[in-house]
Amino acid sequence: MASLTQSQTTGALQDFRLPTNVKPIHYDLTIRTDLHASKFQGIVSVDLHVQEDTQAIVFNTCELIIENATIFSDATQTEQKLPCAIQAEHQRASLDLSTTLPAGSKARLTLSFRGELTDSMMGYYRSVSSGKGKTYTYSLTQFEPTAARRAFPCWDEPLSKATFAVTLISFTDTVNLSNMPIRSEIVIESGSSDVVGKEFSLDLYPQEPGSWRVTRFETSPLMSTYLVAFANGPFAFLESSYTSPLSGRERSLRVYATPDVVDQAHFVLDVTRKVVPLYEQVFDIEYPLPKLDTLVASDMDADAMENWGLITGRTIATLIDPKDSDMAAQKIVATTQCHEVAHMWFGNITTMKWWDTLYLNEGSLMGEVVILGMIFPDWRPHSAFISSFLSRALLLDAKLSSHPIEVECPDANMIGQIFDVLSYEKAAAVTDYVGEDHFLRGVSIYLKNHLYANSVTEDLWEGIHAATGLDIPRMMDDWVKKVGFPVVTVTETDAGIHIRQDRFLETGVVESKDNETIWSIPLFLPTTSQDGTVSVDTEILLDKREMTIELDTSRPFKLNAKTVGFYRVHYSTDRLRAIGRAAAQTPSPFSMEDRVGILNDAMALAKAGLMSVSSALYLIDDLRNEQEYLVLEAIAKNLAQIISTWWEHSDIVGPLNAFRRKLFAPIAQRLGYEYVNGENVDIRQLRTLAIVQAAVAGDESVVNELRKRFAYCMQTGDDSGIPADLENITYAIAVEYGGHREWEAVRQLVITPKNPSSSSSAMRAMCAARDERLAEETLQYALQEARDQDITYYFAGFEQSLRTRRFLAAAFQKHYEQLHAKYSSNFIFRTLLEVRYYSCNAFGPLASQEDFLSCSTFFKDKDTAKYEIALKQTLDGIQSQSVWIKVSSASG
CATH class of the missing domain: 1.20.1310 (5 helical Cullin repeat like)
Structure with missing residues (x-):
């Protein structure tokens, strides 16, 4: 996207950002929820500090009806009732005052409002689910990035931190949840004059028969509006606790869900119990709230949300069947929860000042790599980082239309678009340069320096500098503030190697105007001695366009040891073949992470036209006897990338599928179809990978075995022959090679799934039909009958x-x-x-x-x-x- 000019940016900011003449300090927020009518009403009183003489107050609101507005000034001891002018285009409202509020004074703004509980999955919205013969209706919030204004009038910007005292009024047969623990709870009769706060009573609302539950929550610490959360519904819960390793205090941990699925929440609760004390130790900061809840949501546009003290997450991100769960489902739940719990510190205690530095909240290194590796070391998340986070970020950042990690966000439209792999995965990759221990120590310093405050990039750099003594801005600014990443080209000389950096684009064509950045690139150069010992030089930094390094090129070498750097490396064809042959040796001088990296680099360079596709395929062939799951996974992904590009060229797809069958079918035959409790994680994942790859490549033996197992399940109702790890591919093969009968059987698995993972597998499998009439039927089902959030699976x-x-x-x-x-x-x-x-x-x-x-x-x-x-x-x-x-x- 073309960058905005300075004048355009300034104008857009003036239209979108709120004035700073007043500052919210505290909200008293009361919300009454009517789940039967899908409506809510509320009153919010906001304590304001007047920063300058003020004759108008502007705040955010969107799709709310504001019924009354009054303001009381401490300075004048007067109260004004004010007309409210709504500026719908800019999602805000303004109040013109008849009396000026003097700078330095305090004021209290009170607004009553009402809104609709829609199915929008933003703001305060409604969710309906069914299970075990019952229908459950409930409400919950999703405020990030700019949707708190859809639930109550507020200063909906990260910098406007305040404390919140929330009161929820609901039907007595429902449960109220919010960020903080319950302070008090009473039941009152509709039509009574009982006061529910200084300015609020049920008399303000239509009189309906029955009783109402009034739940007051404790006052929160300072936090941004997007982290406020509340929910109301027929929830059940599982409970545990943890003891703080820093203070010895015991805190409650709960997972709330509808009663039909709550028994599938044990795993996510156990993950939470393990990771919270680890974060306390890593950050050296005690978890600051008295409790941490997680709410399972049947309808949610994001996978999960880090509301302080009340995490919300999709069913697939929070639930697994304790008796029958596949490895992929376990990883999704554990990884998501580790990420969201990390936010309780990194983002919630210390929050970015504005959305242009979203990565200060979302860098995924801690939750999805460091802490996950502490509780599930067999999953090897540090190694898997290369084929997941790093690969996704490199894929996107190689486009001319990429954007920097730190990017201008002049309006809500832009904010909503930067929640992508650059803010998450690239940020995680580049912050890993300083080393894990140094990074975590630096983050701890950073958080302690900005407790309950807001921050910018330089604040994080100061913390890491204090932990490392390194010139962090010199190393990091270009990675964070400039678009793209480099390819390092290696040319061999008589004395060693000559290296040059240029911006890498997936097209391979780089205009001079797009090739101006000179990154500081840690080369991480591994070399091999005569006795086979491998050592890595971590001190060489390429911080200019090109340089020469003395090196014995007769011995195996490569750049970017363990593929920790965010760049590609381009070798000559002969050197790449030499690296491939060395990589295939047993033992290999190159680590498993190195082998994944050279595979991914070769295919990316082939796509960019910087080397031939045949060179990348030769490398894959060199590694055909590879035993490591992650390397074979990289081979599978790279072959799939070629097929996915040439998918309409049968002369290319056919031979590549034959190669896939030759590579993966023997592994599937050797490992079989049975999964044993407690078996090696890599073996389990390799079995799944081999069966999937052989099946999608059309291996007759594997396809027939999967079809036979599904047919038996259809005939008897017994699905024990379909392991959880193979549900996805089994359902898809059944539909692809079957007809309407198999399609209908899979559709029933969507309607009445045994767990969320099975459901999502069945949704994708419905789309595998060869008959276009079934494809159209699937599309209509997705558009008309499926849950709104599930359109992505179809x-x-x-x-x-x-x-x-x-x-x-x-x-x-x-x-x-x-x-x-x-x-x-x-x-x-x-x-x-x-x-x-x-x-x-x-x-x-x-x-x-x-x-x-x-x-x-x-x-x-x-x-x-x-x-x-x-x-x-x-x-x-x-x-x-x-x-x-x-x-x-x-x-x-």
Whole structure:
């Protein structure tokens, strides 16, 4: 996206950002929820510090009806009743005062309001789920990034931290939840004159028969509005506790869910119990709230949300069947919860001043790598980081339409678009340069220096500098504040190697104007001595365009040891073959992480036209006898990338599938289809990988075995022959090679799933049908009957099947208005156009210049403001895939 000029940015900020003439200090917020009518009403009183002489007050509100507004001034001891002018376009309201509020004084603004509980999955919204013969209706909040204003009038900016005292009024047969513990709870009769706070009584609301529960919560610490949370519904809970290693205090931990699924929350509760004390030790800061709850949400546009003291998460991110859960489901739940608990410190205690430094909250190194590795070391998250976080970030950042980690956010449309792999995964990758121990110690210093406050990039750098003594801005600023990343080209000389850095783009074509950044690149150079000992030089820093290093090139060497650096390395064809042969040795001088890295670099360089596809395939062939799961996974992903690009070229896809069958079918045969409790994690994952790869490549033996197992399940109702780890591929193969009967059986698994993971597997599998009539039936089911949040699973299924990719693109265009109306207010619509490894992108697989022109034309007359970045990245991807095919075909 073209960058805004300074004048445009200033104007946009003035329209979007609130004035700073007053500062909110404390909110007394009362919300009455009527789940039967899908409505809520409330009163909020905000204590304000007047920063300058003030004749107008401006705050955020969106889709609320504000009924009354009054302000009491401590300075004048007068109360004014004020008309409220709504500025819907800018999601705010203004109050013009008849009497000036003097600078330095205090005031109390009181507003009454009402709103609708919709299915929007933003603000304060409604969710309905069914299970075990019952229907459950409840309400919950999702405020990040700018949706607190949809639930109550407020100063909805991260910098405007305040304390919150929340009171919830609800039906007596429901449970109220919020960030803080309950201070008091009473039941009162409708129509009574009992006062529920200084300015509030039930007499303000329509009189309805029955009793009401009034729940007052303790006052929160200072926090930003997007972290406020509350919920109301027929919840049950599981409970545990932990003892603080710093103070010895015991704190309550609970997971709330509807009664039909709460028994699937034991795992996430156990993860929480293990990780909270670890974070206390790592940060050397005690968890600051008296309790930590997690609420399971049946409808949620994000996977999870780090509301302080009340985490919310999708069912697939919080629930697993304790008796039958697959490894992927366990990893999703554990990884998500570790990430959200990390926010209780990193983001919630210390919060970015504005959304341009979102990465200060979202860098994923701690939750999804460091702490996860402490509780599940067998999962090897540090090594898996390369094929997950690092690969996803490099994929996106190689596009000309990428953006810096720290990026201008002049309005709400831009804020909503930067919750992507650059703010998460790239931030995690580059902050790892200083070393894990140094980074964590630096974060601890940073948090202690900014407790309950807001921060900017330089504050984090100061903390890490204090922990390391390194010149962190010199090392890090370009990685955070500049777009893109480098490729380091290695040229061998008589005395060693000559290296040069340039910006890497997936098209391989870099104009001089896009190649101005000189990054500080830690080269992490491993070399091998005569006796085979490998040592790594961690001191060499490439901080200029090019340099020469003395090196014995007759011995194995490579750059970027263990693939910890955020860059690609380009070797000559001969050197890459030498590295491949050395990597295949037993023992190998190159680590498992090195082998993953060279595979991924080779394929990326081939796509960019900087080396031939055959060179990347030779490297894969060199490693065909590899035993490590993560290396074989990288091989599978890289082969899948070629097939996914040439998917309409049967002369290419056929031989590649034959190679996949040759590589993975023997592994599947050797490891079999049975999963044993307590077996090695890598063996378990390798079995799944091999069976999946052999099946999608069309191996007859594997396909027949999976079909036989599903047929037995259909015939008897006994699914014990379908291991949880193989549900996804078994369901998909059954639908692909079957007919309407198999499709209907899988649809029933969506309607009545045994757990969330099984449900999502069945949704994707419904899209695997070869019959376009079944594809259309699946689409209509997704649009009309499926839960709104689940549209992404259906899009993912259509994208994964080579037969339905063009069907998906046409369906998106045909139903654009419906999709946009339903999803544009939350994150989901943008997700349907995002570029990701395992994505649900309606246009991502397209790979011709005609496709590029057609898509560009389709969106030309659309309002793309909320998804412009994702769209540009998708269009870049179509064009780069088109170029890859054209260049590779021309070169033979």
